[in-house]
Amino acid sequence: MTQDQDPRHPQLPDRKLLMERSVPGRRGVRLPPSDVPEQPMPDAALLREELPLPELSQPEVVRYFTLLSQLNYSVDTQFYPLGSCTMKYNPKINDQMASLQGLAWVHPLAPTEAIQGALKLMYRLQGYLTELSGMAATSLAPMAGAHGELSGVLMIRAYHQSRNDEQRKVMLVPDSAHGTNPASAAMGGFQVQSIPSNERGNMDLAALKKAVGPNLAGIMLTLPSTLGLFENDILEICDVVHRAGGLVYGDGANMNALIGQAKLGDLGFDVAHINLHKTFSTPHGGGGPGAGPVCAGGRLAPFLPTPVVEREDGPSGETYRLGTPPQTIGKVAAFHGNFGVLVRAYAYIRSLGAEGLRQVSEDAVLNANYLLARLKNAYDLSYDRTCMHEVVLSASRQKKQGVRGLDIAKRLLDYGFHAPTMYFPLIVDEALMIEPTETESKETLDAFIEALLAIAKEATTTPDLVHNAPYTTPISRLDEARAARQPDLRWRA
Amino acid sequence: MDNPSTFSPYVPNTEADRQAILQAIGVASVQELFGDIPRAFRNPALNIPAPLSELELMQEFEALAAENRHAFQGPCFLGAGAYRHFIPAVVQAIASRGEFLTAYTPYQPEVSQGTLQVIYELQSLTCQLFDMDVSNAGMYDGATSLAEAALMACRITHRYRVACLDTLSPLYRQVLETYARPQGVEVYTVSPGTSVPMRDDTACLVAQHPNFFGYLEDLSRLEQEAHKQGALLVVSTDPIAMGMFRAPGSYGADMVTAEGQPLGIPVSFGGPYIGLFSCKSQYVRQMPGRIVGRTVDGQGRTGYVLTLQTREQHIRRERATSNICTSEALMGLMATVYLATVGKQGLRQVAELCYQKAHYAASLIQRIPGYSLHLRGAFFQEFVVRCPRPPAEINAALLNKGIVGGLDVSEQIPNGLLLCVTEMNSRQEIEALVRALAEVA
Numbered sequence: 001m002t003q004d005q006d007p008r009h010p011q012l013p014d015r016k017l018l019m020e021r022s023v024p025g026r027r028g029v030r031l032p033p034s035d036v037p038e039q040p041m042p043d044a045a046l047l048r049e050e051l052p053l054p055e056l057s058q059p060e061v062v063r064y065f066t067l068l069s070q071l072n073y074s075v076d077t078q079f080y081p082l083g084s085c086t087m088k089y090n091p092k093i094n095d096q097m098a099s100l101q102g103l104a105w106v107h108p109l110a111p112t113e114a115i116q117g118a119l120k121l122m123y124r125l126q127g128y129l130t131e132l133s134g135m136a137a138t139s140l141a142p143m144a145g146a147h148g149e150l151s152g153v154l155m156i157r158a159y160h161q162s163r164n165d166e167q168r169k170v171m172l173v174p175d176s177a178h179g180t181n182p183a184s185a186a187m188g189g190f191q192v193q194s195i196p197s198n199e200r201g202n203m204d205l206a207a208l209k210k211a212v213g214p215n216l217a218g219i220m221l222t223l224p225s226t227l228g229l230f231e232n233d234i235l236e237i238c239d240v241v242h243r244a245g246g247l248v249y250g251d252g253a254n255m256n257a258l259i260g261q262a263k264l265g266d267l268g269f270d271v272a273h274i275n276l277h278k279t280f281s282t283p284h285g286g287g288g289p290g291a292g293p294v295c296a297g298g299r300l301a302p303f304l305p306t307p308v309v310e311r312e313d314g315p316s317g318e319t320y321r322l323g324t325p326p327q328t329i330g331k332v333a334a335f336h337g338n339f340g341v342l343v344r345a346y347a348y349i350r351s352l353g354a355e356g357l358r359q360v361s362e363d364a365v366l367n368a369n370y371l372l373a374r375l376k377n378a379y380d381l382s383y384d385r386t387c388m389h390e391v392v393l394s395a396s397r398q399k400k401q402g403v404r405g406l407d408i409a410k411r412l413l414d415y416g417f418h419a420p421t422m423y424f425p426l427i428v429d430e431a432l433m434i435e436p437t438e439t440e441s442k443e444t445l446d447a448f449i450e451a452l453l454a455i456a457k458e459a460t461t462t463p464d465l466v467h468n469a470p471y472t473t474p475i476s477r478l479d480e481a482r483a484a485r486q487p488d489l490r491w492r493a
Numbered sequence: 494m495d496n497p498s499t500f501s502p503y504v505p506n507t508e509a510d511r512q513a514i515l516q517a518i519g520v521a522s523v524q525e526l527f528g529d530i531p532r533a534f535r536n537p538a539l540n541i542p543a544p545l546s547e548l549e550l551m552q553e554f555e556a557l558a559a560e561n562r563h564a565f566q567g568p569c570f571l572g573a574g575a576y577r578h579f580i581p582a583v584v585q586a587i588a589s590r591g592e593f594l595t596a597y598t599p600y601q602p603e604v605s606q607g608t609l610q611v612i613y614e615l616q617s618l619t620c621q622l623f624d625m626d627v628s629n630a631g632m633y634d635g636a637t638s639l640a641e642a643a644l645m646a647c648r649i650t651h652r653y654r655v656a657c658l659d660t661l662s663p664l665y666r667q668v669l670e671t672y673a674r675p676q677g678v679e680v681y682t683v684s685p686g687t688s689v690p691m692r693d694d695t696a697c698l699v700a701q702h703p704n705f706f707g708y709l710e711d712l713s714r715l716e717q718e719a720h721k722q723g724a725l726l727v728v729s730t731d732p733i734a735m736g737m738f739r740a741p742g743s744y745g746a747d748m749v750t751a752e753g754q755p756l757g758i759p760v761s762f763g764g765p766y767i768g769l770f771s772c773k774s775q776y777v778r779q780m781p782g783r784i785v786g787r788t789v790d791g792q793g794r795t796g797y798v799l800t801l802q803t804r805e806q807h808i809r810r811e812r813a814t815s816n817i818c819t820s821e822a823l824m825g826l827m828a829t830v831y832l833a834t835v836g837k838q839g840l841r842q843v844a845e846l847c848y849q850k851a852h853y854a855a856s857l858i859q860r861i862p863g864y865s866l867h868l869r870g871a872f873f874q875e876f877v878v879r880c881p882r883p884p885a886e887i888n889a890a891l892l893n894k895g896i897v898g899g900l901d902v903s904e905q906i907p908n909g910l911l912l913c914v915t916e917m918n919s920r921q922e923i924e925a926l927v928r929a930l931a932e933v934a
Contacts, residue, residue: 015795018614018833028834029581031842035920039852042871046709048739052621053837061583061833065826069592071606076591082600089503090595093547098761099585102558107571108763109900110562111892117560118762131540143633143764144819146806157675183806183816189675192811230529261527266534277819281503285823286608287598287630287783289765305671330671334574334636334664334752335763350553353544356501358536362523363506369526370514386526410603419601424807441505442514473603475796483788483800487777489627491617 017491021064022054028061052493071474072286073418079444083390083421083433084178084226086256086278091351094281094344103343108335112321118339119320123309125346126293132357133252133272134263135295139304139325141337145253146180148273148292149220153188154329155271155296155303156218156247162303162327168217168245174203176227176425181220181251190217197427201229201383203237212244222251223264226425228368228390228433229383230257238268247271247300255279256437257365257389260358264295271296279360280345291341302327307336363438364389367445371434374449378456382428390435392428393420403459403466405430410477411458411469415451502547562897564760568922569897572875572913573705574635574662574752575760578733578843579916581834584757588827598783598819602798608822609797612785615825618832622735623749624742625771629782631825632817635752636665638768639699639729640672641781641815642748645772646697646725647678648779648814654695656683656724658715660704663905665729669699691718697725697748702741703734706902706911707851707875708868712744720745732756732769732828734873736844748772757831758824767824778804781815846916847874850923854914857927863934867906875913877906881934884910890933896926 041047056064073080080087098104106118126138142148153171160168171190173181175197182192193211198204208219219241224230231237238248250264250272256279258264264272276282277290284290296304302325310323322336352360365388372391376384379393395405409419409432421433436445458466470476506514511523520526527535545553564577571577588594592607599605599612612630619628632638643655655673657666659682666680673680683691683698691698698719702710712728719726727748728741733755741749753767754760772780778801786800806813835843851874859866863881880887884901887910891898899912914923 015610017610017617019617022836026836027838028583028836029839031579031835031839031846031916034846034849036850036853036923039849039856041848042709046738046871048735048737048743051736051837051841053618053840054833055836055838056833058583058834061830062587064833065587065611065830066590068607068610069587069590071604071610072592072596072608073601073604074592075595080597082597085597087595087597091503093550095589095594097551097554099759100554100558101565102561102563103554104759104761105563105565105577106561106762107564107569107577107760107897108575109571109573110897111888114562114892114897115762117557120560121557128541134537143637143821144817146816146818147633147637150816154671154675178818179806179808179810179813180816180818182811183809183813186811186813187672187675187816189677230527232529235531258530260539261536262530262534263537266537267531275819283594283823284597284819285821286593286596286605286611286826287822288820289823290819330674331664331667332637332671333764334634334662334668334766338764339762340759340765347550347554349541350545350550351547352501352503354539354541356544357539357541359501359504363504363511365526366506366511366514366518366523369518369520373518386529388526388529409601413601413604418597418604421600438504438506442510470603474606475603475794476790476792478602478790478796478798479788480798480800483786483798484802487627487784487800488787489616489777489784489800490613490620 018054019491021056021060024055026055026057028056028058078416078418079440079448080418081420081434081436081448082418083435084253086435086437088281088437089439090281090283091348094347097347098340098343116320119309121346122342123311123320125342126309128349129274129293129295132259133274133295134265136298137301137304138293138295139308140293140342141305141307141332142273142292142294143333143338144288144290145273145275145292146184147332148294149180149184149251150187151294151305151329151332152249152271152273153185153190155300156249157188158303158327158329159247159300160217167215170215171217172211172219174221175427176225177220177222178226178251178253185220201227202232205233205236208237208240212240212246216244216246218247218249220249220251222254224254224257224388227383227392228387229385230388234267253278254389257361259361260354261361265297271300276341276345281348282341282344289338289341291338303329305329305332360438367436367438367440370445371436371449375452378453390433393432393434394428395430395432398459399430401459402463405432407466407469408432408455411455411466412451413470414472417448417451567895568918568925570899570912570914570926571897573900573911574664575763576755576913577760577915577917578755580757583834584827584830587830588823593826594823599799602796606796609785611826611829613787613797615829616785618829619769619771622732622740623730623771624740625749626774627777628771629780629784631821632768632770632782633821634764634766634768635729635750636668638750638770639665640669642727642750642770643669643697643699644672644676645748645779645781646727649776650696650725652694652696653678654692655680655697655699656691656695657699659684660706661699661701662705691722695722695724697727699727701729703731703873706868706877707872709738709871712741716745733844733847736840737848753824753828756828758827765821765824767821767828779814780804782817782820843916850918851876851914854923858930861927861931861934864930867909874915875911877902877909877911880908880910884908887933891929894929896929
């Protein structure tokens with residue numbers, strides 16, 4: 001037994017790495033011999049001598065990674081109520097369709113006549129997303145939410161430049177925004193200015209009015225906000241920004257609350273990205289792949305990232321081709337976006353149709369409000385109003401008993417639930433942000449509620465129990481300070 | 494009763510559940526919960542096709558897929574940044590496990606040790622392949638990885654010019670310019686050893702190795718040239734080529750990036766892929782993206798966590814090293830499983846097969862009247878053929894014979910056709926290509 005093994009859990013796998021499991025001479029797969037006459041090798045100075053890679057047999061490889069997989073929580077195994085992440089069920093048929101040879105093995109640079117099916121799928125998906133967002137056009141090129149944000153702010157930048165309005169350098173971002181918003185604005189060359197929220201969780205309109213001026217480029221808004229609240233003054237906010245010459249960017253991270261209920265374009269947004277790995281059910285993969293298509297209204301559509309798929313109706317029927325918007329911000333990826341993710345999102349939309357998509361947001365909002373109704377006596381609420389697809393609780397009451405939001409989150413792991421998003425949004429004390437999604441049953445929600453009620457009780461009666469959680473996970477709380485102070489970032493012999 | 498036309502197999506709530514929940518909330522209808530949305534904009538018409546059953550969906554997809562020609566339908570010699578390599582069955586088997594596939598970014602280390610340990614393995618293997626000190630958990634693709642490396646060089650040197658070799662992929666060059674422009678970073682072309690030298694105040698020299706045309710650059714000379722000027726050397730490489738060629742790190746590169754797709758990931762019409770990213774250890778705190786570190790828990794047991802997070806957007810916001818959040822973790826898993834499965838001997842063998850077959854193809858093609866190899870020097874699995882006719886015509890004629898030819902690079906090289914030959918191309922396919930090229934000359 002290695003020292004890494006816990007004597008209380010002798011069944012837990014040891015944590016040896018690939019290189020530590022390597023035995024010279026073992027191989028995981030057989031490759032064919034060369035079938036061509038031997039060719040002269042290049043100058044030896046160009047060749048490498050050492051190739052430090054592991055040597056394992058196939059059963060060892062499979063067992064190692066399978067055991068590692070079992071150390072993970074996942075949507076396939078457990079309720080995953082991470083706020084703002086929309087960890088909904090990922091339909092299996094979508095994965096199967098994405099792995100069809102005629103989709104998974106199409107080369108991105110193949111001749112146009114050899115890729116008509118792929119282009120048709122992308123063209124239709126562009127259309128669906130344009131329709132659902134209420135915009136004029138869509139580019140599927142961005143490969144994640146933040147990549148879509150970067151594309152969107154670059155479009156705003158290009159728009160102002162095209163009008164010789166280059167002094168517009170200020171991007172407004174609410175204080176409740178995801179960190180990616182200010183980071184994307186900075187990458188887009190903007191100065192970021194934060195706008196505070198008011199006591200209802202809405203944007204402080206007076207502060208907004210004070211902030212707009214001739215230097216205003218635009219505003220980045222998440223709707224509903226990261227507080228899980230619909231911005232009551234959304235029409236006026238868009239109006240104030242537009243009248244000052246700015247544009248409104250929509251972060252589609254919380255689209256699961258709005259899909260089919262309202263369109264961002266109708267409300268006044270000029271450009272928005274959509275996280276296909278959230279609202280459109282593509283699996284998150286432990287941190288990607290995602291896809292962040294960007295949808296634009298009429299003013300910004302000419303600036304979309306290239307490529308976009310165009311359709312031409314000729315005498316012999318319709319044909320599709322990759323095109324470039326006239327004033328494009330350029331390429332944001334080597335090829336055409338995360339096609340395998342686009343395929344899954346297309347399958348999802350085709351499976352649900354308009355009414356099925358509306359049902360998504362209805363049940364997502366219904367489930368979140370159920371949690372809110374049943375938990376609001378045991379936990380504090382910063383804003384006591386109807387929520388959208390997620391509810392933000394505060395553990396400020398428990399903090400007075402010495403139990404913090406972090407402790408509650410870790411204790412939930414013992415009850416068999418993934419932790420909520422913690423300490424975000426930054427403006428809520430001891431925030432616990434919970435997003436149930438529409439794919440959880442009432443029985444699961446009830447069990448989760450019972451767990452949070454039980455933990456609230458434990459916080460009063462046995463705070464140390466909560467404070468030292470988790471107990472049942474493969475490993476307990478890790479020394480993160482040590483990880484940062486003495487970085488050990490790779491295996492070394 | 495649920496209306497069968499709106500029934501979704503992904504939603505457990507029945508009408509009875511909904512009623513019970515509405516009662517607990519204390520509202521009469523779901524629509525009341527949407528009361529904050531301005532009434533005039535609520536419930537818009539949606540022009541989306543009617544839903545399909547799973548069976549109908551499969552039929553629609555079979556039809557769409559049949560309208561494509563995929564890379565196994567006959568000989569294919571396209572590369573240029575997306576490569577067809579053999580993928581052991583183990584890779585898909587592991588990547589399909591729901592515990593990996595349907596997990597989120599590992600923010601809760603106690604219940605994410607699987608994903609975290611895999612990322613640590615990926616970081617280790619990336620460093621070992623490229624002979625570098627440290628690596629991150631991966632970027633979106635090879636092009637964005639290179640662009641972020643160039644911006645990182647600007648942050649390190651406080652210089653705002655990036656010199657690119659003229660042999661860099663034009664696709665990568667375009668992405669680099671998209672990223673550089675808003676930062677006020679100027680990207681310009683150099684051709685070392687000629688009359689187009691590096692300029693003062695350059696943050697980094699960017700090279701691709703093997704380059705866009707498949708050839709190895711003289712990295713020793715480029716390293717001297719860059720460092721002499723106080724610039725960093727950034728190299729974008731091919732991980733399969735690392736099975737046989739000296740790694741850029743051994744030449745003194747400061748940052749090495751790569752498209753990770755060749756490591757067990759299907760070409761999938763351009764994505765999802767993964768951008769590998771590594772650098773010298775002194776620059777680790779300027780690195781973009783997620784980084785996993787090894788540490789211990791309260792009982793001294795080894796465990797892994799996301800670390801050095803003060804570089805990242807969720808902590809540092811507009812002062813972060815990048816805006817990247819969700820990246821390509823699953824593709825990182827696939828690359829890791831691929832490398833573990835083919836292992837030390839297998840990667841070498843794959844690289845040598847590509848090299849042998851590509852050189853065999855080149856040796857035959859240059860003997861066809863009218864065709865010649867455009868460049869001299871050592872190449873890996875790609876090379877440029879100068880054709881007797883415009884490459885577009887050659888490719889069209891090849892396609893008529895059931896062969897997907899190469900990439901038309903006549904914009905860079907007159908009548909240039911960039912061909913790629915990997916271990917997937919049999920001798921028969923290569924000889925069929927050669928015969929066809931002779932016929933269409």
